[in-house]
Amino acid sequence: MNVKPDPTFHATAQLAMQAPIENFGFTVMLSPDGSDSDGIAIVDLNPTSTSYGQIVHQVIVPTKGDEFHHFGWNACSSSLSPMSGHAFLERRYLIVPGIRSSRIFIIDVKDPLNAKIHKTIEPEEIFSKTGYSRPHTIHCGPEGIYVSTLGGGGEDGTDGPPGIFIMDCETFDIIGRYEMDRGEQEKHYDFWWNLPQDYMVSSEWGLPPQFENGVVAEDLLSNQYGHKIHFWDLRKRKNIQTIDLGENHQMALEIRPAHDPKKSYGFCGVVVDTTNLQGAIFTWWRDDDGNWQAKKTITIDPHPAEPDDLPELLKGFSAVPPLVTDIDLSLDDKYLYVACWGIGEMHQYDVSDPMNPVLAGKVEIGGIVKDTKHPNGKDFAYGPQMVEISRDGKRVYWTNSLYSSWDDQFYPDDEGGQMVMARVGDDGSFALDKEFYIDFPKGYRSHQIRLEGGDCSTDSFCYPNV
Amino acid sequence: MTALWWAVIASGVYHGLNPGMGWPLAVSAGLMEQRARALPRALAMLAAGHLIAMLVILLPFSMMATLFIWDREIRLGAAALVVAMGCYLLINRRHPKFLARVHPARLALWSFLAATAHGAGLMLLPVYLELCSPETLDNGHLAADVLMTGTLSAAIKVAAVHTLSMTLAGGVLAAFIYGYFGLKYLSKTWFNLDIVWATSLIVVGAFAIRLAY
Numbered sequence A: 001m002n003v004k005p006d007p008t009f010h011a012t013a014q015l016a017m018q019a020p021i022e023n024f025g026f027t028v029m030l031s032p033d034g035s036d037s038d039g040i041a042i043v044d045l046n047p048t049s050t051s052y053g054q055i056v057h058q059v060i061v062p063t064k065g066d067e068f069h070h071f072g073w074n075a076c077s078s079s080l081s082p083m084s085g086h087a088f089l090e091r092r093y094l095i096v097p098g099i100r101s102s103r104i105f106i107i108d109v110k111d112p113l114n115a116k117i118h119k120t121i122e123p124e125e126i127f128s129k130t131g132y133s134r135p136h137t138i139h140c141g142p143e144g145i146y147v148s149t150l151g152g153g154g155e156d157g158t159d160g161p162p163g164i165f166i167m168d169c170e171t172f173d174i175i176g177r178y179e180m181d182r183g184e185q186e187k188h189y190d191f192w193w194n195l196p197q198d199y200m201v202s203s204e205w206g207l208p209p210q211f212e213n214g215v216v217a218e219d220l221l222s223n224q225y226g227h228k229i230h231f232w233d234l235r236k237r238k239n240i241q242t243i244d245l246g247e248n249h250q251m252a253l254e255i256r257p258a259h260d261p262k263k264s265y266g267f268c269g270v271v272v273d274t275t276n277l278q279g280a281i282f283t284w285w286r287d288d289d290g291n292w293q294a295k296k297t298i299t300i301d302p303h304p305a306e307p308d309d310l311p312e313l314l315k316g317f318s319a320v321p322p323l324v325t326d327i328d329l330s331l332d333d334k335y336l337y338v339a340c341w342g343i344g345e346m347h348q349y350d351v352s353d354p355m356n357p358v359l360a361g362k363v364e365i366g367g368i369v370k371d372t373k374h375p376n377g378k379d380f381a382y383g384p385q386m387v388e389i390s391r392d393g394k395r396v397y398w399t400n401s402l403y404s405s406w407d408d409q410f411y412p413d414d415e416g417g418q419m420v421m422a423r424v425g426d427d428g429s430f431a432l433d434k435e436f437y438i439d440f441p442k443g444y445r446s447h448q449i450r451l452e453g454g455d456c457s458t459d460s461f462c463y464p465n466v
Numbered sequence B: 001m002t003a004l005w006w007a008v009i010a011s012g013v014y015h016g017l018n019p020g021m022g023w024p025l026a027v028s029a030g031l032m033e034q035r036a037r038a039l040p041r042a043l044a045m046l047a048a049g050h051l052i053a054m055l056v057i058l059l060p061f062s063m064m065a066t067l068f069i070w071d072r073e074i075r076l077g078a079a080a081l082v083v084a085m086g087c088y089l090l091i092n093r094r095h096p097k098f099l100a101r102v103h104p105a106r107l108a109l110w111s112f113l114a115a116t117a118h119g120a121g122l123m124l125l126p127v128y129l130e131l132c133s134p135e136t137l138d139n140g141h142l143a144a145d146v147l148m149t150g151t152l153s154a155a156i157k158v159a160a161v162h163t164l165s166m167t168l169a170g171g172v173l174a175a176f177i178y179g180y181f182g183l184k185y186l187s188k189t190w191f192n193l194d195i196v197w198a199t200s201l202i203v204v205g206a207f208a209i210r211l212a213y
Helices: A013-018 A123-130 A217-221 A312-317 A404-410 B002-017 B023-032 B038-091 B097-101 B107-117 B120-131 B144-181 B184-188 B194-212
Strands: A024-030 A039-044 A055-060 A093-097 A104-108 A116-121 A133-141 A144-151 A164-167 A174-177 A191-194 A199-202 A228-233 A238-244 A249-257 A265-273 A279-286 A292-300 A324-329 A335-340 A345-350 A358-364 A387-389 A395-399 A418-424 A430-439 A445-451
Touching: A024 A395, A093 A133, A093 A144, A123 A133, A123 A164, A123 A174, A133 A191, A191 A249, A199 A249, A228 A249, A238 A292, A249 A279, A249 A324, A265 A324, A279 A324, A279 A335, A292 A335, A312 A404, A324 A387, A335 A387, A345 A395, A358 A430, A387 A445, A395 A445, A418 A445, B002 B120, B002 B144, B023 B038, B023 B107, B023 B144, B038 B107, B038 B120, B038 B144, B038 B194, B097 B107, B107 B120, B120 B144, B120 B194, B144 B184
Parallel strands: none
Antiparallel strands: A024 A039, A024 A445, A039 A055, A093 A104, A104 A116, A133 A144, A144 A164, A164 A174, A191 A199, A199 A228, A228 A238, A249 A265, A265 A279, A279 A292, A324 A335, A335 A345, A345 A358, A387 A395, A395 A418, A418 A430
16 A cells, blocks of 8 residues: 555546656466466566566466466556545556466566566356356456456356456455346456446457357357447446447457547447458447447458468458457557457557548558568567557557467467567557567467556546546 | 634644545546536535535534533543544555445535545544533533534534535645646645544544543
């Protein structure tokens, strides 16, 4: 407990952008077949350091087969909420769930070079206290740490719908389920909110049997994956509206609300439209009557391809779908970065007008067919995937793995983990940094990235920009 | 007598400057609605909640005024209560998380709950009882109904003066942050007062015990 608020807590997104830049990054190390233990790589991001752009420390957990995926902080700028009047938590612990094992590790990164495991929460505790399994997205918010899950109860996670549970932000005890009235929400993936406006938005991937052993083609072609987004009264814990994006819009994943809490809109990425293989971004907003609306504002076309160049799963289509698997919004709400994992492109959209996004820049790297090399001449396995933007919006980092079993289906010949970075100029120019290229230790793939002091998909701000 | 009223005002300033009593909410209201007008309105709602929290503590004690022969026992009991609350807050350092569950627009309710959970009214109680003590009021030989009217109006006056000074102090700080310093100073002026606050309760209670003896 601090006497003053943690210096990495900012009242507004604007103030966060002006804060000192990140010195470290934290990136998931995934052993795809569970033969090694997963871990978190601590990456030196201080440009004046001699070990800049290298993994300088690893926290490897003692268990195997956890499958690290997403993770988040114990506390962020949401601590400055005027409702709590108590801003003295430290941004110190990373909450790292295993989506296969349902185990959660609390990693103390106060001293990044000596980061270590602080606490382990065993799966049984999660099962018995929440009835959920396969914890996924972490957000620090009012009352504690919110954790979304992908599975319900039972062996295969289909006994009851998945949802969100709350953890104590100091003791890391699991408090219990979040939902009081889930309405028609039956699947889960991502969630985020607007704290002063008191709403939350959640999305849908699929149930565990639909992803744990790979994508199920029959389910996908019969539109059985998630295609709805849910709007919640955050404090009443009630689903107030569900919008069906249309059943052909399979896998509504990342939810990215505008960072300025005065705004009542945000974005959601859709992996694939089963009618035409397009990837899509929906803009959602609250209209003048207080109802939620959603409209498709970006489409990305598939690329035609020879069946011989395609994995088994895609041969029949003679095309490679963009596969929009992650999106991230810069803190000034200006640029939306869209990872097209299938075609090997990272798109940069100017979303100053959220209803009319404009493609402003593009980086090609990896991809099922193109397999574009990094400007330094080295290989980039798979395609651009988990993307994280620095607070000042000038550096965009990303890694390449989607999910162990899905990597193997879409990229049967690839292996490895890489983390790269693109620079954004003052004029918005967007290009890969030739020098920044991290090859992960052999046997490891990489996934989500978190930046020291917060980034563009962790902090929730409680005061509007001025 | 004058010193006691100054104590009422000082406690108001103290509560007003404590972010835990709500001034950041007034800043946030002004900014979210993009109208400076929203700031005084939020302050008024916070003041209403605080005033009620004070009265809830003071009024029951004002009813006991007719029991002035037990004045000392009542004052000792009240002082012990204040010390106990201070000790509780010192030992149980967990912040009341239910405050975060109040809807952001229900500021008066939030303010009432925040003040009550932190024992803000209790901090005022010894001062009030001292103000109403037979020696101070020289009311030892007044009729019971007159006496009660006196203590009742004193309770309302104490709560009102305290809340007014709290609102002014918090309001000035909120207005400066909103209109002049900017939100950067929001986190800079925000100190963890938990220990100071709990200690204040203990000190006020202990002082009241000494006076009562």
